[in-house]
Structure formats: C-alpha cells, structure tokens
Amino acid sequence: MTNSPSKPDQLLRDLHALHDAQAPATLAPHVLLTLGLSDAYWQMVTAIGSVFIAYNKHGVSAVHLADSAADFERYFRDRFHRRTDQIDSPDEKLVKIINRRLAGEKVDIHFDLRGLSDFERAVLMKALEIPRGEIRPYAWIAREIERPKAVRAVGTALGNNPIPLLIPCHRVVRSDGYIGNYALGPDRKRVILEAEGIDVDSTVALAEHGVRYYGSDTTHIFCYPTCRHARRTTGKHLVTFNSEADARAAGYRPCKVCRPA
Numbered sequence: 001m002t003n004s005p006s007k008p009d010q011l012l013r014d015l016h017a018l019h020d021a022q023a024p025a026t027l028a029p030h031v032l033l034t035l036g037l038s039d040a041y042w043q044m045v046t047a048i049g050s051v052f053i054a055y056n057k058h059g060v061s062a063v064h065l066a067d068s069a070a071d072f073e074r075y076f077r078d079r080f081h082r083r084t085d086q087i088d089s090p091d092e093k094l095v096k097i098i099n100r101r102l103a104g105e106k107v108d109i110h111f112d113l114r115g116l117s118d119f120e121r122a123v124l125m126k127a128l129e130i131p132r133g134e135i136r137p138y139a140w141i142a143r144e145i146e147r148p149k150a151v152r153a154v155g156t157a158l159g160n161n162p163i164p165l166l167i168p169c170h171r172v173v174r175s176d177g178y179i180g181n182y183a184l185g186p187d188r189k190r191v192i193l194e195a196e197g198i199d200v201d202s203t204v205a206l207a208e209h210g211v212r213y214y215g216s217d218t219t220h221i222f223c224y225p226t227c228r229h230a231r232r233t234t235g236k237h238l239v240t241f242n243s244e245a246d247a248r249a250a251g252y253r254p255c256k257v258c259r260p261a
C-alpha cells in the first residue's frame with residue numbers, strides 16, 4: 001500500500017492552487033461544480049419572467065424568482081446550506097432538456113431532492129405525472145400516494161417545492177376548483193396555467209357552479225374536466241356531475257387516465 005493521495009485530494013489541491021493564482025472567474029464555478037463542492041446557477045426567461053435555476057451533479061436543485069443574483073445566492077444558502085456560483089454558460093444539454101420540458105414535452109430531468117422527506121418527494125414525483133394543460137386537486141395527490149387524509153400536508157409540500165415550474169406544482173388546485181396557493185404566488189400560478197392552455201376563468205366558473213366532473217354519455221366514463229379524454233367529448237354528449245356519488249349513481253365509472261376516484 002502506498003500513501004499516495006487519492007484523486008479528489010489532488011483535485012482539491014489543484015483547485016486551491018488555482019484560487020491562489022487568481023483563476024478566471026468563469027473557470028472556478030465549473031471546477032467546483034464538477035467536484036460537487038458547489039451548485040451552479042444561471043438566469044433563464046420563462047412564462048413568468050426571468051428565473052434563477054441552480055443545478056449540481058445530482059440534477060436541478062432550485063428554481064427561484066429573485067430581484068438580483070445576490071438575493072438568489074442568499075436564498076439558496078439559507079435554504080440548502082450550500083454555496084452556488086453563477087456561470088455564464090450552463091450545461092447545454094440541460095438547457096435544451098429544460099426548454100423542451102417547459103414546452104410540455106415528456107423528457108426526463110434529474111432533480112436533486114436530497115433535502116426533502118420521503119413524503120415530500122412522493123408528492124412532488126406525483127405532481128410530475130400531471131400533463132401540461134391539465135389540473136388535479138390536492139386530494140388527488142393525497143389519494144394517489146396512499147395518504148388520503150394528508151391533503152393539507154400535500155398542500156404544504158407543494159408550497160415548499162424547491163423546483164417550481166419544472167416540477168409542476170402549479171397544476172395542483174383546490175378540490176373546489178379554485179386555483180389556490182403557489183410557491184411563486186397565486187397570480188403567477190394563473191399566468192403559468194393560462195400559458196399552458198388552461199382557461200382559468202372557466203375553471204373557476206365551473207367550480208362556482210359546483211361542477212367537479214365531466215362525463216360522456218357514449219362511454220359512461222367520468223373525468224376531471226381538464227383530462228384530455230374529457231376534452232374530446234363533444235357538447236351534446238357531455239354531462240356534468242357535482243360529486244363522485246352522483247356520477248356513480250348515474251352508472252358512470254371513473255376514467256383510468258385521470259383517475260378522479
């Protein structure tokens with residue numbers, strides 16, 4: 001056995017040497033990122049304006065709105081207890097994947113959710129299953145992750161989503177159809193949902209009339225109103241229900257895609 005230093009030790013020494021030599025400001029963040037010593041972040045324009053996105057070797061770690069880079073760095077340090085460094089040229093592959101994801105394509109992104117509980121992770125992973133242009137109630141997530149009574153805790157977990165927009169917590173709304181709270185503010189939730197093709201005013205109007213489900217009198221299946229199957233039902237075949245009990249009493253069964261019950 002020799003006592004030769006392991007490779008990471010050598011890298012760290014090189015890094016310190018770089019620091020002493022006043023390495024170009026753009027180099028150090030990439031080196032720190034590669035070593036897993038820091039997250040890197042950049043600013044990106046989205047439907048709700050310019051956001052800060054941070055990532056590390058585990059995946060995307062944060063999406064946040066802030067007034068300045070300094071504010072973002074402070075938020076990041078307070079929340080994740082790590083440093084993050086701005087980079088001029090984020091990983092091109094990652095930027096492409098994020099753009100495709102924001103456009104509604106089903107592409108896989110790695111997320112760094114290490115700081116969360118199993119429950120919080122389960123809630124966020126379930127929110128990821130909701131397609132663009134569709135919404136589900138908080139109670140749906142609770143039921144799907146087999147914690148039907150934890151509706152309020154689901155709301156809290158979504159409100160604390162460290163990666164809003166990319167993990168679409170904005171697609172989860174109150175069970176009565178109102179759009180509810182959002183990590184980045186309820187007004188922005190409306191803007192994002194509308195950018196994704198949801199008619200928020202109609203959704204709220206429907207809720208005010210007590211309508212919870214759409215059914216088709218040809219298939220005798222009932223859905224959440226934004227389910228892509230419900231949207232295919234034409235006007236004369238469309239029926240509405242105020243409750244699951246009403247739908248079942250009329251001989252309808254729940255859709256296997258949106259699973260409203």
Ligand SMILES: [Zn+2]
Pocket residue numbers: 222223224227228229230255256257258259
């Ligand atoms: Zn459906």
